[in-house]
């Protein structure tokens with residue numbers, strides 16, 4: 532039975548994570564007729580399961596301008612999207628448990644200040660004064676006041692809803708199975724939903740399929756070096772308000788934020804690579820509970836009620852891939868955010884819209900170009 536259906540658009544986005552939804556939103560806002568294909572549900576993968584950290588500090592230097600520009604967008608996002616995404620610009624504390632870590636934070640801080648990101652270094656006394664809830668294992672910290680947190684699933688959905696209000700077509704439970712290329716230019720994306728095949732014809736295709744972006748691209752001869760990796764989060768029972776910052780310790784291998792309702796979300800900074808396995812193993816959950824209690828003594832004995840894992844999309848140098856693919860006209864990659872893409876989602880989407888509409892982005896994409904991998 533041939534049940535192919537056809538729709539046409541000016542741009543088609545593959546993937547309904549924060550990068551895909553933000554791309555659809557900013558494209559629709561620029562008046563582009565856009566369709567988005569999501570194989571399952573909006574925000575169902577990493578974009579809805581992440582740690583909610585909206586941070587600029589402690590990033591690769593190449594990525595820093597994007598994080599700074601993204602936070603400028605975050606500051607107005609709640610009003611712009613017309614939805615409470617629980618964004619709090621509550622700061623970000625990166626703690627040090629030893630001299631070597633403090634020294635590396637100091638070096639990184641000097642570079643951040645040079646790049647226009649305001650950070651402060653705190654010694655042990657200042658850390659006690661500013662964050663008395665933290666354990667005494669830490670000897671100091673680096674702090675960025677303009678960093679913050681938001682609710683991942685609400686933010687991703689809010690982008691999707693806002694795009695829809697502006698006229699974007701959002702097709703959920705629709706898996707993109709192939710990208711059509713005619714001559715040297717993209718022409719369509721074929722998807723599959725419960726009713727069969729659907730073809731979206733468009734001169735622009737944005738691959739924002741996260742850890743799955745490589746498989747789709749391979750079929751048109753574009754090998755994207757993106758690998759999956761697992762990251763786990765454990766969530767406590769509701770606690771009294773303890774802190775509003777995003778906090779992390781590389782020495783303990785944990786980070787945390789406290790959600791508005793009081794649950795503390797604890798994640799790990801060490802992730803096993805090369806897996807799509809989304810189980811949350813018992814030893815990882817024990818590590819997170821132990822690390823959380825060391826980081827915040829008030830969490831000793833706290834009940835962890837839930838946990839989940841998400842799949843990261845890692846590049847070899849842990850910096851995203853954003854921009855055109857020279858060999859295939861109209862094909863844009865927005866992938867490989869390597870565990871930092873929640874914060875970067877808004878600016879990634881805005882830059883995608885500029886590539887389509889203006890032919891030139893407002894921020895240089897040189898450092899995140901696909902061709903850096905040869």
Ligand SMILES: Cc1cc2nc3c(=O)[nH]c(=O)nc-3n(C[C@H](O)[C@H](O)[C@H](O)COP(=O)(O)OP(=O)(O)OC[C@H]3O[C@@H](n4cnc5c(N)ncnc54)[C@H](O)[C@@H]3O)c2cc1C
Nearest residue numbers: 546548549550570578581582584707741841871872873874
């Ligand atoms: C546990 C965890 C904690 C994290 N913490 C943070 C944090 O604190 N701060 C931060 O900035 N980042 C964090 N991240 C990273 C961040 O979540 C990701 O970098 C970001 O969500 C990537 O967004 P994305 O839209 O590119 O990908 P995804 O969210 O993976 O979305 C890709 C979407 O594409 C869809 N898809 C795939 N293939 C197809 C197809 N063929 N057809 C149609 N749809 C398809 C998928 O179903 C998925 O919904 C964390 C991630 C995890 C897992």
